[in-house]
Amino acid sequence: VARGDVRGLSVGYRVRAARGEGPRELIELALVEVSLVARPMQPLARVHALEAECDRSCECEESRSRR
Template identity: 55%
Template sequence: MATRNIEKAAGVEIRFAPDAVGTFTGYAAVWGKRDAFGDIVQPGAFAKSLATHKVAGTRPLMLKGHDPNAVIGTWDEVREDQTGLKMTGRLVLDSTEGRDAYALMKAHAIDGLSIGFRTVRATPAPGGGRIVHEMELIEVSLVARPAQPAARVMNVRSAPSNPAAVGLAAHLCAATARIKRN
């Protein structure tokens, strides 16, 4: 049986499955794979940046197409593993951009992830490009064509058979948040 998150406020209990609609997982970078610019990201390249985000209580932005005006969601988990930089995030389905991104992902029209970063330390790579040892991670975008072909969304949580339930769940979340503030 799946574990569920329980929200309680003013005597109201709301239960949400941990794998809510609009949640997705993917790799924003894969170790040792050359991208379209010739860069090869090395394991550990994000470690300092992720630690800095953790201390500051921040996280990289989730954007659509590297557009700073197109925030489409939030990253819940960002971590390095044996494959690369693994991302788990939630689209904001109450926003037009979030709903559009969700529809495009479900249709398999957009499934790429792309990093926005500042290079901290890199060395020339044989045959051109760079071997990137350290970078500051600023944002990760949902894109149609990622610079690194292996940087892809792996799965997207589907909507329930009753689409109105998505709006109801979002409404209940917002109501719970308002109750908690008061």
């Protein structure tokens, strides 16, 4: 990610509320997952910023291991 090799995102969600037919306006979503991918289905789904602090990522790992 830091080198820019993987910049795409895959976002999985469930639609809780939407408006319209054809192109829908999504009003409320339930986020299921977010993954880094090389080729996203939606070309504009991109990583625009990366926080490169090791301490922060270690905190995230510690938080996950407590679940």
